[in-house]
Amino acid sequence: MKKYDSILDFKNNKSKTIITIGTFDGVHIGHKSILEKLKKRTNNGEYESVVLTFFPHPRMVLNQESNIKLINTIEEKTNLLESFGIDFLIIHPFDSTFSNLSAEEFVKNILVDQLNVHEIIIGYDHRFGKNRSADINDLINFGKEYDFLVDQIGAKEIDEIAVSSTKIxxxxxxxxxxxxxxxxxxxxxxxxxxxxxxQIGRTIGFPTANIQLQESYKMLPKNGVYVVSSKIDDVLYYGMMNIGKNPTIGENEQSIEVHFFEFNQDLYKKTIEISILTTIREEIKFNTINDLRNQLEHDKKYSINYINNIKQ
Incomplete structure (x- = not known):
């Protein structure tokens, strides 16, 4: 997969393209069906597949008060999309200039002239152009005028995969x-x-790795305790993670702390990826440190039972 950081950088003189467009935040099972359809359309080598997505997320630009957090960082989204075998990924900067393109300017200047579109695969409820003024019917009419096909993903198909980034x-x-x-x-x-x-966890027998997010716009789940896993130096380790303010010891700032089982390496300054497997409980304020320690023992037993079950 070749990645471009702007539509204007895209160069493809080999063949026409089949395109899908969206924010693709989460690259979830709903997106998967669209991406697999895109790949299937281009398997014969006659056309090349293009995913057009945007950053920042349009809501970050059009509604700056929304304070939206994203399911994926740009790097995560790129890696997930690459796994589908797409030919080209374009991550175009979404700004006020782009948002003010008319529907016909977007179709003529970008889809037709720049991306050499043969077909576009898009949801029935897709809207585009300045103030999102154009809909799927306008796109179909533009297709007739500029000689490209529109594969409309219907309401029934979308309902069958009733998943959205908002629900996630x-x-x-x-x-x-x-x-x-x-x-x-x-x-x-x-x-x-x-x-x-x-290093308070170390004093009660539960040393933790304190994690600082790489991107501030990355979404975290609700404060609480979770079962997690992480591949460190190609070895898969399991553990439990607390997201929250550690109310028992009077902390005020949110922190992310992971206690790995059967692990004693120094992770300081390393960057690691944490996968969240399931929820254990909400964050609780305990009366004493000893009460906290006892609860952590229960959390560990729960986690190990869960891990043993998924390994079977």
């Missing part, structure tokens, strides 16, 4: 990892650098 964000906000992972088709994950912590 809601599941994460609720701490419902099982549902989020079901929608995604993979375990929700994030990457971060291990930074120096206050």
């Amino acid at each position: 964000r809601k599941a994460l906000q609720d701490g419902d990892i099982k549902l989020a992972n079901q929608y995604l088709g993979y375990s929700y994950f994030f990457s971060g650098k291990v930074i120096e912590g206050k």
Whole structure:
């Protein structure tokens, strides 16, 4: 897969393209059916596949007060899309100039002249152009005028894969990892650098790696305790993670702390990827450190039982 950071950088003189367009946040099971259709259309080598997506997310530009967090960072989204065998990925900067393109300017200047479109695969509810003024019927009419096909993904097909990035964000906000992972088709994950912590966990027998997110716009699930896994130096380790403010010890800032089982390596300053497997419980304020320690023992037993079950 070849990646371009702008539509204007795209160069393809070999053949016409089949394109799909979207934000693709999460690259979830709903997206999967569209991407597999795109790949199937181009398997014979006559056309090349193009995914056109955007960054920042349009809502970050058009509604700056939304404070939207994203399911995937750009790097994560790129890696997930690459796994589908797409020929070209274009991540175009979404800004006010782009948002002000008329529907016909977008079709003529970008889809036809720049991307050499033969066919576009798009949802029935897709809207485009300035103020999202044009719809699928306009796109079909443009296709007749400029000689390209429109494969409309109908309401029934979309309902059958009733998944959306909004639903996944809601599941994460609720701490419902099982549902989020079901929608995604993979375990929700994030990457971060291990930074120096206050080492309180070490004093109660639960040393933790303190993680700092790589990207501030990356979404985290609700504060709570989770079963996690991480591949470190090509070895898969399991553990449990707390996201929250550690109310028992009077912390005020949110932190991400992971306690790995059967692990004693120094991770300081390393960047690691954490996959969240399931939810254990909400974050709780305990009366004493000893109560906290006892709960962590229960959490560990729960985690190990869960891990043993998924290994079977």
